[in-house]
Amino acid sequence: MLKKLFSALAVVFCLAAPVSAQENIKKLPDPQTSGGVPLMEAVQKRHTAREFSAEKIDDQTLSDILYVAWGISHDGKRTIPTSMNKQNLAVYAVMPDGAWLYDAAGNRLIQVTAEDLRPLFDSQDYMKDARLTLVFTGSDPKNSPLHAGSAYQNVGLYAASRGLNNVVRGWFDRDGVAKALNLKPEEVIISQTIGWPYK
Numbered sequence: 001m002l003k004k005l006f007s008a009l010a011v012v013f014c015l016a017a018p019v020s021a022q023e024n025i026k027k028l029p030d031p032q033t034s035g036g037v038p039l040m041e042a043v044q045k046r047h048t049a050r051e052f053s054a055e056k057i058d059d060q061t062l063s064d065i066l067y068v069a070w071g072i073s074h075d076g077k078r079t080i081p082t083s084m085n086k087q088n089l090a091v092y093a094v095m096p097d098g099a100w101l102y103d104a105a106g107n108r109l110i111q112v113t114a115e116d117l118r119p120l121f122d123s124q125d126y127m128k129d130a131r132l133t134l135v136f137t138g139s140d141p142k143n144s145p146l147h148a149g150s151a152y153q154n155v156g157l158y159a160a161s162r163g164l165n166n167v168v169r170g171w172f173d174r175d176g177v178a179k180a181l182n183l184k185p186e187e188v189i190i191s192q193t194i195g196w197p198y199k
């Protein structure tokens, strides 16, 4: 009798499971934490390049980009320093198949929306084919923008090391992005588009 009751409760519990149990998750390959060009060469090569082909960014490269931006590298801490280790930053990947929140601890992406948000970033025509835009967000008005700056610099250096193009972008539909990501407009700090040049 008790067993039947538990089974019934289990069914009810499963039916009432929060939406998060049905989250769309994209597991990423482990980031490559060695290799690349020497640091001084990457610093020398880092530059803004506003040209993005439609060539896909493979999952390994995506994982590496997210890791340099906001991965966990030591003692639960990040690849960038954060004020009092409060880690007040979030990184979203906007791609053709929707917008995804980077979960560094799980090395995965959690889909926030399946909508293609790239039109919110196409105020400049070089964006039309771009497949990956990172959005840096945070709720600490003093420190989150500083963290975003560290993250986009790491990504810029990685891009230089890999021959990827990138541009940091403050000019996009901030309100539209905030709405789509369910954030306050002031939490949306900056974006960065990354992609392969045309061949």
Ligand SMILES: Cc1cc2nc3c(=O)[nH]c(=O)nc-3n(C[C@H](O)[C@H](O)[C@H](O)COP(=O)(O)O)c2cc1C
Pocket (backbone or CB within 6 Å): 046, 047, 048, 049, 050, 124, 167, 168, 169, 170, 171, 172, 190
């Ligand atoms: C905070 C910030 C916002 C930027 N916003 C834009 C932008 O909206 N559109 C754009 O084309 N470039 C943007 N840039 C790129 C700068 O124009 C570029 O970094 C600058 O011209 C220096 O060139 P470099 O990156 O090659 O050194 C931005 C850069 C930063 C740091």
